[in-house]
Amino acid sequence: MSKLVVVDHPMIQHKLSILRDKNTGSREFRALVKEIGMLMVYEITRDLPLEEIEIETPVTKTRAKVLAGKKLAVVPILRAGLGMVDGILELIPAAKVGHIGLYRDPETLKPVEYFCKLPQDVEEREFLVVDPMLATGGSAEAAIQLLKDRGAKNIRLVCLVGCPEGVKMVQEAHPDVDVYLAALDEKLNDHGYIVPGLGDAGDRIFGTK
Ligand code: URA
Numbered sequence: 001m002s003k004l005v006v007v008d009h010p011m012i013q014h015k016l017s018i019l020r021d022k023n024t025g026s027r028e029f030r031a032l033v034k035e036i037g038m039l040m041v042y043e044i045t046r047d048l049p050l051e052e053i054e055i056e057t058p059v060t061k062t063r064a065k066v067l068a069g070k071k072l073a074v075v076p077i078l079r080a081g082l083g084m085v086d087g088i089l090e091l092i093p094a095a096k097v098g099h100i101g102l103y104r105d106p107e108t109l110k111p112v113e114y115f116c117k118l119p120q121d122v123e124e125r126e127f128l129v130v131d132p133m134l135a136t137g138g139s140a141e142a143a144i145q146l147l148k149d150r151g152a153k154n155i156r157l158v159c160l161v162g163c164p165e166g167v168k169m170v171q172e173a174h175p176d177v178d179v180y181l182a183a184l185d186e187k188l189n190d191h192g193y194i195v196p197g198l199g200d201a202g203d204r205i206f207g208t209k
Contacts, residue, residue, distance in 0.1 A: 002171050003178040007043045012036055012182050016160065020198045026207035030083060033132060033205055036160055036182055037084030038091050041128065044158065044180050045072075045092075070126040070154060073098055073119050077131040077143050080202035084130040084158070096125070100143045111142040118150060126154040132201035134162035134181065135194055137169025144174050156180060160201075163187055163194045 018024055019032045051068035054061065072092055076082045078101040085097060101115030119125060129143055140157055147155055155177045157170060162181040165188050170179055185194050193199070203209055 002175050004167055004171070004184070005044070005178065005180045006184050007040050007180055007182055009039060009043060012039050012043075015039075016182050019160070020196065022199065024204075026204060029204045033083040033160070033201070034087035036087070037130065037158070038087030040158055040160075040180060040182060041088045041091055044128075044156065070124060071095070071121075073122075073125040073127050075100055075118070075127055075129045075143065075147065077102065077129065077139050078115065080133065080205055081129075081131040083132060083201070083205040084160075088128065088130070095128075098127075098147075100129075100146055102139050102142055104138070111138050113142070113146060116146055116150075118147070122147070123151040123153060125152070126156070127152050128156050128158050130158045132160040132205075133194060133197070134159040134166035134170070134179070135188055135192055137166035137173075140166065140170050141173045144170070144177055148174075161185055161194055161197055163197075 015032050015036050048067055049069040050065040052063045053066055055064045072095040074085055074088050074095050075098040076085050078099060089095060096119035098118035099115060102111040103114055105112050127147055131140060134140055144155055157177055158180045160182045163185050167179055185197055187195050189195050
């Protein structure tokens with residue numbers, strides 16, 4: 001079974017509480033999603049491998065550590081996932097960005113791909129699939145499957161708020177994919193919203209209704 005990690009750094013928890021507040025407007029909401037995305041990835045990437053290289057400081061030659069291993073790619077699930085991308089790119093400017101768009105088929109209620117554009121070297125990269133809300137888990141499960149079908153071997157799922165139903169769905173379908181959340185909330189309600197949650201993340205990021 002994969003890992004479920006709740007990244008409960010105090011800065012993240014503080015920002016998340018403002019995000020949850022219904023009186024927080026779109027402008028602040030967008031800024032907070034970006035900041036939390038960056039802080040989460042800062043924590044999540046603490047296990048990235050390093051290698052030593054030879055460098056020369058103004059004083060002497062020395063050995064210094066730099067990132068080694070697979071290069072990263074960020075894949076937002078459209079549309080709300082877009083809100084997390086800029087913050088992550090501030091931290092990892094060399095990361096490539098793929099996009100996955102899914103809609104729910106009105107009859108089968110299953111997610112159907114309408115857009116998928118990924119970096120060419122899919123097999124060589126470590127993927128961070130990002131979406132603020134892990135609700136039913138249907139979109140995340142399908143997006144991860146799409147990446148795997150195209151050859152991705154290393155995938156992590158990064159969401160801000162999740163619920164037990166969504167975590168279970170992803171972990172059962174993809175036991176090799178670790179799930180990172182800023183908060184694990186209580187449940188899904190009858191309308192598919194996470195409780196207590198923060199409402200519709202896409203609408204709040206983009207100021208739509
Ligand atoms: N998507 C959202 O944006 N919010 C929820 O609570 C559930 C799914």
